[in-house]
Amino acid sequence: xxxxxxxxxxxxxxxxxxxxxxxxxxxxxxxxxxxxxxxxxxxxxxxxxxxxxxxxxxxxxxxxxxxxxxxxxxxxxxxxxxxxxxxxxxxxxxxxxxxxxxxxxxxxxxxxxxxxxxxxxxxxxxxxxxxxxxxxxxxxxxxxxxxxxxxxxxxxxxxxxxxxxxxxxxxxxxxxxxxxxxxxxxxxxxxxxxxxxxxxxxxxxxxxxxxxxxxxxxxxxxxxxxxxxxxxxxxxxxx
Amino acid sequence: xxxxxxxxxxxxxxxxxxxxxxxxxxxxxxxxxxxxxxxxxxxxxxxxxxxxxxxxxxxxxxxxxxxxxxxxxxxxxxxxxxxxxxxxxxxxxxxxxxxxxxxxxxxxxxxxxxxxxxxxxxxxxxxxxxxxxxxxxxxxxxxxxxxxxxxxxxxxxxxxxxxxxxxxxxxxxxxxxxxxxxxxxxxxxxxxxxxxxxxxxxxxxxxxxxxxxxxxxxxxxxxxxxxxxxxxxxxxxxxxxxxxxxxxxxxxxxxxxxxxxxxxxxxxxxxxxxxxxxxxxxxxxxxxxxxxxxxxxxxxxxxxxxxxxxxxxxxxxxxxxxxxxxxxxxxxxxxxxxxxxxxxxxxxxxxxx
Numbered sequence: 001x002x003x004x005x006x007x008x009x010x011x012x013x014x015x016x017x018x019x020x021x022x023x024x025x026x027x028x029x030x031x032x033x034x035x036x037x038x039x040x041x042x043x044x045x046x047x048x049x050x051x052x053x054x055x056x057x058x059x060x061x062x063x064x065x066x067x068x069x070x071x072x073x074x075x076x077x078x079x080x081x082x083x084x085x086x087x088x089x090x091x092x093x094x095x096x097x098x099x100x101x102x103x104x105x106x107x108x109x110x111x112x113x114x115x116x117x118x119x120x121x122x123x124x125x126x127x128x129x130x131x132x133x134x135x136x137x138x139x140x141x142x143x144x145x146x147x148x149x150x151x152x153x154x155x156x157x158x159x160x161x162x163x164x165x166x167x168x169x170x171x172x173x174x175x176x177x178x179x180x181x182x183x184x185x186x187x188x189x190x191x192x193x194x195x196x197x198x199x200x201x202x203x204x205x206x207x208x209x210x211x212x213x214x215x216x217x218x219x220x221x222x223x224x225x226x227x228x229x230x231x232x233x234x235x236x237x238x239x
Numbered sequence: 240x241x242x243x244x245x246x247x248x249x250x251x252x253x254x255x256x257x258x259x260x261x262x263x264x265x266x267x268x269x270x271x272x273x274x275x276x277x278x279x280x281x282x283x284x285x286x287x288x289x290x291x292x293x294x295x296x297x298x299x300x301x302x303x304x305x306x307x308x309x310x311x312x313x314x315x316x317x318x319x320x321x322x323x324x325x326x327x328x329x330x331x332x333x334x335x336x337x338x339x340x341x342x343x344x345x346x347x348x349x350x351x352x353x354x355x356x357x358x359x360x361x362x363x364x365x366x367x368x369x370x371x372x373x374x375x376x377x378x379x380x381x382x383x384x385x386x387x388x389x390x391x392x393x394x395x396x397x398x399x400x401x402x403x404x405x406x407x408x409x410x411x412x413x414x415x416x417x418x419x420x421x422x423x424x425x426x427x428x429x430x431x432x433x434x435x436x437x438x439x440x441x442x443x444x445x446x447x448x449x450x451x452x453x454x455x456x457x458x459x460x461x462x463x464x465x466x467x468x469x470x471x472x473x474x475x476x477x478x479x480x481x482x483x484x485x486x487x488x489x490x491x492x493x494x495x496x497x498x499x500x501x502x503x504x505x506x507x508x509x510x511x512x513x514x515x516x517x518x519x520x521x522x523x524x525x526x527x528x529x530x531x532x533x534x535x536x537x538x539x540x541x542x543x544x545x546x547x548x549x550x551x552x553x554x555x556x557x558x559x560x561x562x563x564x565x566x567x568x569x570x571x572x573x574x575x576x577x578x579x580x581x582x583x584x585x586x587x588x589x590x591x592x
Contacts, residue, residue, distance in 0.1 A: 129327055132292045136321045137340035137387065140313055147339075151330055 007205025011213075014206050021183070026210065029187040032100060032174070033167035036107035037115075040167075041160055044115035048159075049145060051116070052123025052152075053131065063120060069113035074172030081106045081177045098179035103187070106173035111163035118162060122155025123148060154226065161222050165215055188214075240267040242301075243394060243427050244289065244319075249298035251284055251451075258284045259295065260451040266395070266429060271421050273442030273459070274431040281451040282431040283324070286397045289429060290321040303394065317344070320388045321397040324431075326380045333359070333375070333383055334368035340391045358390035362416050378409025385413060389420055396420065398430040402437065407544050407551075410437075417441060439463055463517070477561035478516040484508045484591070491533070491586065498557035503533040504589035513592050520588035521562045523552070524581050525572055532583040536560075540578050550574075554582055 014022050051063055083089050085097040096102040126148050134144035149156065171189040178185035180194060188211045195204035244266040251259040258281045266272055266289075274282050287293040288300070291312040300307040307315050320340070329336050337355045346354070359365050362382040367375070372383050381401065388396055398417065402410035414437060420426045432438050438445060438459065445462045447455040455462060482496035484504070492504040494514055502514060522532065538556030550569040552562045560582055574580070 127325075127327060129323060129325070132287070132290075132321075133323065133327050134339075135292055135316060136290050136319075137391065138317050138320075138343040143343060147329065 003201045004205060006202040007209060010202045011206035011209040014210065024183060025186060025188055025191055025207075026214065028100070028185075029168055029189075029211070030214065032103045032187060033107055033164055036104045036167045037111060037160060037164040039104065039108040040112045040115055040163055044112050044159075044163075045119060045156070047116050048119035048123055048156075049149070051120040052126075053145060053148065063117070066113040066116045066120075070117055072110070072113070074110060074170045075176065076172070077106060077110055078172040078174075078176030081109070081173065085177060097177060098181060098185060100178070100185055102177035103174050103185060106177050107167040107170060110170060110173055111166050114166055115159045115163045118159035119152070119156050122152040122159065125155070126151045157222060157226055161219055164218065168215060168218075169211065240269065242266070243268040243303070245301040246285075246288075247299045247301075249285075249288060249295040249300070251281075251288065251293065251295045258451050259288065262298070262448075262451070262453055264446060264453055264456070266427060267444075268394075268427055269421070269425055270444060271417070271428045271430060271442045273438045273445040274429060274448060275433070275438055275445055275462075276431075276448035280448045282448055283399055284451075285448065286321055286399050286429065286431060289395065290319050290397050291316045292321070317391075318393045319395040319397065320391050320393045322381075322384050322388045322399065322401055324399040324401075324403055326377065326384050328372040328380055328383060330373060331371075332368065333364065333370050333372050336372045336383055337387045337390055340387065344391075354390050355386075358386040361389060361419065362386045363412055376409075378405050378412075381405060381409065382413065382416070385416055389416070389424070389426070392424060392426070394427060396426045396428045398428060400431050400433065403433070411548070414441060477518055478521075479513060479592070480515075480558055481511070481513050484510060484512045494589070494591075496558055500536065500557040502589050503586040504591060505587045506589075506591045508591050515590045515592050516560070516584055516588055517590075518551075518561045518563050520584050521560060522583045523554070523562050523564055523568075523572075524583070525574075525578070527581050528583070530583060531585065533586040534589070535581060535583045537579065537581055540574060540576055540580060543574075543576060554580055556582060 047066075051059060081102065082097070084091045085094065085102055086092055087097075096105065130148050130151055131144045134147035135141075139147060169189065171193055174180070174185070174187050174190050175193065178187070178190065180186045180190040186194075188207050192204050192207045192211070195201075195207065242265050246262055246264045249259050249262040250257065260281075262281075262285065274285065276282050284293060288295050291307060294309070294312075302315055303318060305311065305315075329339065334355055337358055338351050341351045341354060355368065356365065359367055362385055364379060364382055364386065367379070367383075372380065375383065385398075385401065401417065402413050405413065417428060417430065418441060421428050430442065432441075440459075442459060444456060445459055446453050447462065480496035480500075482494045482502075484492050484494045486507065486509060487493040492507055492509075494502045494504055494512060496502060496514065502516075504514065522530075527535065527537070536556035538554045538560070540552050541555045541559065542553035544551040545566075548566055549563050550566055552564065552574070554560050554562060562582065
């Protein structure tokens, strides 16, 4: 119990310390997982649109594959990527191993199934006639697809937030292909693991608390950005 | 009259099921064409083909003098818009909902503002611009959907059961808007409907559709004047009764429709018959009166439907008859639920179908 209290005190000290090492770790965590999520959205959203709007043979198999991949252990993906990116591996020539690029690529792959699955479900939940509605009002096929996406925007934002949460909170990929190199590829999760291994529990707990605060903070910002009226209704009983 | 759209031998199949079967139909510019048929008869599919949202398997459509092809269908859609039976709205404000099609057409903002408020005024929703469309009542939502289509001023407006499941007040507003759009904006309208009063009053012509085939086309007088068995079988026509006809001693035809209700008819049929009495042919009074009408029944008002300018009443005389009277008559006669009334109609008004 004392260690948890020490951790909370240390977390506050760290947050207000102005320590560049600490802020560097937080910055890298946000940057790597943020870029990884954006990268994943770039390919996951078109896949979700295809799965959500079109019917084709094998669609349910592909959907099932992405759903199953949500549960992929991060260390398994980390190991697979390490083998691919190591000098002897087929992608070794890229020289990505133990670089931020490797972490970003790994985390992007990790969160893709999650974003694809949630976004597909959301798009499928939009009334199929919505596409026809946009078209009958004069929209082209692509404009009608955008209209459907807009209707599914809450779910899509949620899928992106879920992807970011998974990316920032994962350890396996960052540790295995990033190497936890201080000031270069170390992030909050890898540092929590390191301080825990060194039996420096207050620092590990402090970093874990900071990670939680970041996850809550980012998600709160997303909720408020989607609907600023949330701020006005906070603390009020629902009508 | 100029032909706006022409369908020639259209066939559409969904798997094994033929939904449109060799449909040939002309839509005249400026008319309201009613499309009457039972559920699953192909009305919605026909409207979607006319909205260029569905492609027929065979046959040809000519619209605005051009044959519709895969290539030009997107352009053709700009002049033919559809309002679906199930009200669908974007998750946004009323203004954005109505402005959607105009933005697609790249209309300047100030012109959009003008057109949106004009369309909302037409459907009696002025001042609703900032409201969330999905938070309105069902009737108001359908009026937004209608405004969203009307604002585009397309040559052809397709309405799929526009007043289905609406309360009489909203239904009546929508009917008035449809009539105004046709009269003042000169919009050609094709409207699928089940509502017999609506089918009689709004469309200039009616096409009956059954099992994907157009079985009859004519003016409402032509279609309802000789109410066909096809129409009576699917249209849930009010005042249709099955009974047994016999020739009475005085030579008139007496039809027993059950529950001690006997009607006198002119036609000389005997045996099992179906009869129809047009609601407009029925005179309603609070007391028995002398007239030349051979049919007079005493009953009670069991249902009232206020439809703005008119009131529809259901009167139980043993069998339930539907009668339509003006709001003014209704008020002057002081009618209410359970009021005892008399119904009278001529023998010649009893149509054997």
